[in-house]
Amino acid sequence: MLSRTASNLYWIGRYMERAEFTTRLIEATIRLSSLSGDAQAAQAWRSALAVMGEMAAFKRWGENFTPFNISRYLTLAEENPNSVRSCLHLARSNARAARTALTREAWEAINRAWLSVRGRSSPGGAQATLNMVEAIKAETRGFEGAVARMLRKEAYWFLRLGSVIERGDNTARLLDVKYYLLLPRGEEVGGALDRDQWTTILHTVSARTAYRHIYQDALKPWLVADLLVFRRELPRSLLASTAEAVELLSDLGDRSGRQGEADRLARQREREMLDTDMDAVFAKGLHQFLARFIADSSALDRAIAAQFRFG
């Protein structure tokens, strides 16, 4: 496979995942802000910007911090290179360049997702935004379905590799912004607002019912952290996405009989996570742990680019 094609596929995976994560974040934020007073609602939207790492860029954009402006910035603003619209545009652009490596189905799913946003400039009110978010989620699910039906070969592995690297990174960012809510074991459960915050987090990683199934317990902050960091059953957890990256890299390595720096980094990260648990992470500081995870993700991303000569 051409190195450029591999790079295109990897970035399709990343951008489609980022688009989906952002739509879930918007959806969860709308839910949270509708449950809260004005002050908390404003806070919820600022926090959505923080999760996406867009606080500074939003300020430069020059619009007021209103829910509508933030929602527009995250969903449709062309000026934001990480808006849902921009992600879908970039995914489609990469997909056009790697057209022959994609199945017709996978291409059509990406193209449809792009066509669904390309003519829009305003998300509208909360209900209109939710409708749009629902439509985009349906398209990204269609994309995942199409990818799942692809041959287990290079194209599939690179698409998935991009998805899981992006996925781990997103979950870590989400947790890092909300980590002050995730109090260590033994702390008292807070009021209704805290509950809503946790629910928001679970919603963003589509794990609201997963939590109940796994813990059979009421919402407890340290369990939410445990779920998002250490539970392999949850595909968006840090451990699950790390383990999947290890598997995908080894599938790629088995094919050529060669492994490299990316394999080493991914395996090392998985081993370290298996050697620790939530108590130890809280003891050393969750924020430090997450910051390290995010930095390691960038290092792994660079190692993948070098190993497969993305250039």
Place this chain on the structure above:
Amino acid sequence: MASKAFDELWGTSRGRKPRQGFEPLAQWIAETPAAELDRRQQAAETAFRTLGITFNVYGDDEAAERIIPFDIVPRIFTAAEWARLSEGLEQRVWAINAFIADVYGERKILADGIVPADIVLANPQYCVQLAGAKPPHGVHAHICGIDLVRTGPDDFFVLEDNCRTPSGVSYMLENREAMLRLCPELFDIFPVRPVDTYPDLLRDTLFSVAPPDARNPVGVLLTPGHFNSAYYEHSFLADNMGIELVEGSDLEVDDDLVWMRTIDGRVRVDVIYRRIDDDFLDPLIFNRNSLLGVPGLMAAYLAGNVSLVNAPGTGIADDKAIYSYMPEIVRYYAGEEPKLPNVQTFRCREPEALSYVLDHLGELVVKLVDGSGGYGMLVGPASTAKQIEKFRAALMAEPHRYIAQPTLALSTVPTLTDSGIVPRHVDFRPFVLTGAEGMKTVPGGLTRVALPEGSLVVNSSQGGGTKDSMILLADGSG
């Protein structure tokens, strides 16, 4: 215009009596409600858009990707019509290859005074660097798209030869797919010859001309990239041939060998089906500012280490100034009369022709010899006096840059429009493949249709559409 033209379904009967053999088509049109045809046509266009079968109009931004309008009413050629056409096409393409080999080799046709030497040697399309070069297996123009027009039952003319990187074959294939899906009953009515062998034939052609010492040749399709107007076609063909679709940056030349960059390192490339113009192939030889090509590619080609399809320099054969000599060229190499005539052509470089053209601008089509895509031309009967006078000045300033042709009463075929099924003018581009083992012409081609009433301009950049072109098996020709 339309009322006087020959209609391929109705002949000159103006809708009263279909031509012999075409009765089933007339019946199908009569029996299928227009609303149903419209529904099917829209279904086809939706499918094309979802698939991304789009083209970009040069000058527009990327957001302006458009689909070429598709017309649901097919165009039909009988087996006898096709037999005549394909013979004429292969004769012409054979002569084109002989001509290119000659002008880059011994130049006999120039020495014999059949074609004026300056028209060839001073032509911007003549690639001096290639004089004396021989491509592997001696084939230059492996893929030719010959544009034909028709004015009567037996009157086909070559309007233009396309010997560089002709496009449109993906429409031939996708239009047929759409017709099979949306109008399956037509294929019960008519025994239609399949076109889907084209990718296999193209693949065979490419690999047949690999350098002789390549044991397991690797072929690639070189595209200018996904912003190019024909990118969909490039990806479609690469996919259907099972070869890599590469951009210039994916290739590198090292010691006159061509390599592509893959996730496992470098892989040697033997055959390049290039869909990049000569000018952009190699910045070391041609356009220095081009980022599309591959530095060193021409050196690798001249060293015989890679086959380029089509070979560089073939533009000399489809230049409009050379076009007017094609009948002489065919006679010279084939030793027989051309089976497919040219459209009558006035060479404005010749004083007598120029004065005729200047006197008849209102009746003629005048074209730049180096223009394409319907740009830089005057369609006399469709122009205002002001436009004609403006063109006259340009023509008198540089007459050698122009040729002129009579406006032909192009044939029409029934076409679905907002005002129902009406006659619209068409042309036809079949594709002729030439490999090391001979020539092949897939029974089909691209029919372009001028959608506005009375229009003769079929170019997609100027509002043209496409149709499926069905060639019938012998026993179905009526």
